[in-house]
Amino acid sequence: MPQKAIVLDEQAVRRALTRIAHEIIEKNKGIEGCILVGIRTRGIYIAERLAERIEQIEGAKVTVGELDITLYRDDLTKKTINQEPLVKGSDIPKDITDQKVILVDDVLYTGRTVRAALDALIDIGRPSSIQLAVLVDRGHRELPIRADFVGKNIPTSSSEKIVVELKEVDELDQVSIFEK
Template structure:
């Protein structure tokens, strides 16, 4: 059976979407003081770094970027540490998050389970005033009551379709495709 591939976002569209998200983050937060960007591994980290560059170019102020590997916080993963507690790998939140506005960044929002795991991990490291969510693609099909505050593009999909996000840092090109 052959798979059909449709391009839904090219390099220019991705740049425009990230620039718009950067402006929306600045506007919603009335600047970026007390804000920390936290990218979810793997592609969320690269998107967070791109947003950091855009925000700093617009505002002229530094914004910390952290990274989060939520693998062991997944509720669909059985592997736990001997103590029964989940293990988090490679957490570097970039700054203290107590009292901060933490903006979680990921490539695709689907069921909401990755975001819930990220929130659990963040809460283990501090108590932010607020957690916001920025995603490049929102494809629907939520299993949890989670919505993105900032969305690059809404792409309604069927559960048989897959969204593939490619970034130059990992995949040597910027491209978002749907595979049927």
């Protein structure tokens, strides 16, 4: 897959996450009753970074959890024809019932991952609200889902692929477009 362009470099990723952190605080009038829940894998790291920025701004910690949506995916049978799905489990250290859950992921595309995450969250508890924060919204929704907080909107064609790389997994921070 040839790389077409780097659309967010390390500084742009940092600025986008700082802006999202401010928007989360503003929309929720602080962080009281908020929990950040990252969708495995890169959503977890983005949620942890948002929590760090929120703590710097507000001077208080926000709870961070991680959500494994493997068993909730609607394409599970396609992805696991010859193997068992690898389930790593969710870890949400606090009851989400009556809390404001901010679901965090790297890329919003068709909306199917978010739908699976909503199902997984509802099985865990009944939040007072669920908000969605994503680093990149690339369009092409198949479900009526939209993000409350977006780092960058990147209109793409279906022949393109967005790749988010984070230091925690990939040793660098950047978002690139590749031609399929």
